[in-house]
Amino acid sequence: MNGTEDGPSPAQVDILLFRMGGVALGAVLQQIAYMALPPSDQEGQTGVVSLVDVLDFRGAVTSWLAPKALYLAGGAGQQAVVVDNPEEIVSIDLDEIQSLPDHLLTRAARGAFLGAFVTAAGAPVLLLDLYAIHGLAGQNRHNAGQQGKSS
Amino acid sequence: MLEETTGLLSKTRLYEWAKQRQERKKTVDVQEGKIKLVLFSLAGSLFAFPGQQVREVVEMATRSITLIPGSPEFVLGVINLRGVIESIVDPYALLGMDKPVDTSQRHAVMVRQGDFCTGVSVDAVEDVVDIPLSDLHTATALPLHQTLQDLVSASTQFRDRPVAILDTTQLLQRILQ
Numbered sequence: 612m613n614g615t616e617d618g619p620s621p622a623q624v625d626i627l628l629f630r631m632g633g634v635a636l637g638a639v640l641q642q643i644a645y646m647a648l649p650p651s652d653q654e655g656q657t658g659v660v661s662l663v664d665v666l667d668f669r670g671a672v673t674s675w676l677a678p679k680a681l682y683l684a685g686g687a688g689q690q691a692v693v694v695d696n697p698e699e700i701v702s703i704d705l706d707e708i709q710s711l712p713d714h715l716l717t718r719a720a721r722g723a724f725l726g727a728f729v730t731a732a733g734a735p736v737l738l739l740d741l742y743a744i745h746g747l748a749g750q751n752r753h754n755a756g757q758q759g760k761s762s
Numbered sequence: 763m764l765e766e767t768t769g770l771l772s773k774t775r776l777y778e779w780a781k782q783r784q785e786r787k788k789t790v791d792v793q794e795g796k797i798k799l800v801l802f803s804l805a806g807s808l809f810a811f812p813g814q815q816v817r818e819v820v821e822m823a824t825r826s827i828t829l830i831p832g833s834p835e836f837v838l839g840v841i842n843l844r845g846v847i848e849s850i851v852d853p854y855a856l857l858g859m860d861k862p863v864d865t866s867q868r869h870a871v872m873v874r875q876g877d878f879c880t881g882v883s884v885d886a887v888e889d890v891v892d893i894p895l896s897d898l899h900t901a902t903a904l905p906l907h908q909t910l911q912d913l914v915s916a917s918t919q920f921r922d923r924p925v926a927i928l929d930t931t932q933l934l935q936r937i938l939q
Contacts, residue, residue, distance in 0.1 A: 709846070
């Protein structure tokens with residue numbers, strides 16, 4: 612499970628690992644164009660969403676160590692998801708990725724994960740779908756706007 | 763002659779009679795159907811899953827649960843079980859039960875229905891027993907609130923304590939809703 616500079620073999624995928632609120636998370640490198648510091652005026656930039664605004668961590672994320680914006684590959688404009696403290700890149704076999712059943716997620720978070728895999732140390736890592744996360748943020752904003760109008 | 767008229771049995775006949783009674787009882791025991799139950803405790807009350815729907819019991823004391831961000835309140839998270847990622851649900855949250863402050867959940871009962879399998883975190887698995895079908899009763903006698911009553915298929919007794927037998931199909935449907 613070591614990352615390579617030449618990229619993964621066809622049967623493998625490179626994963627950027629990070630940890631938030633004690634949860635081991637991963638993002639597929641193919642979905643990332645580049646990583647940068649989050650813009651200072653993130654609030655005003657609808658293309659930049661924070662992971663904690665999309666997924667409910669049940670209060671487990673209390674502070675940020677080193678926030679980074681993961682800009683989406685192939686995304687129109689500046690679309691990014693802000694995560695905390697990326698640590699390393701690992702290569703895993705595609706067949707190591709296990710699906711997560713739908714019942715594990717609320718409707719507002721459905722589709723947020725590509726699946727999960729188990730590290731050599733035996734810890735589960737949840738694999739985010741950054742495109743879906745970004746889409747869910749837009750959907751949630753839209754729903755909140757609709758609710759605001761109706762109330 | 764004496765036996766026929768008075769109903770008295772000689773000592774020899776008495777042994778034969780007792781032996782016959784014993785044989786008859788054995789025959790009844792063999793013929794009577796039984797159900798295997800996995801008994802577990804939640805907040806001091808006894809519950810059970812039918813053994814057929816239980817894949818295994820997992821020791822949780824040394825195992826860590828990974829929270830899934832964005833999951834419903836009743837989902838505790840996932841565990842790595844021999845390389846397979848399995849979900850663990852909290853029956854207190856799922857069944858609308860008050861969770862005692864000092865409770866710790868030592869086991870997870872892995873229940874299955876078709877292809878679907880999930881772990882139900884329980885305070886402790888108490889026993890695995892075979893209960894004669896004749897010892898099963900309706901659940902209406904148990905003092906349960908309505909949410910829980912809907913998920914209980916039958917009741918029985920274990921060491922003079924009432925046991926609520928959960929309907930696995932209903933429970934899993936509630937999880938999947």
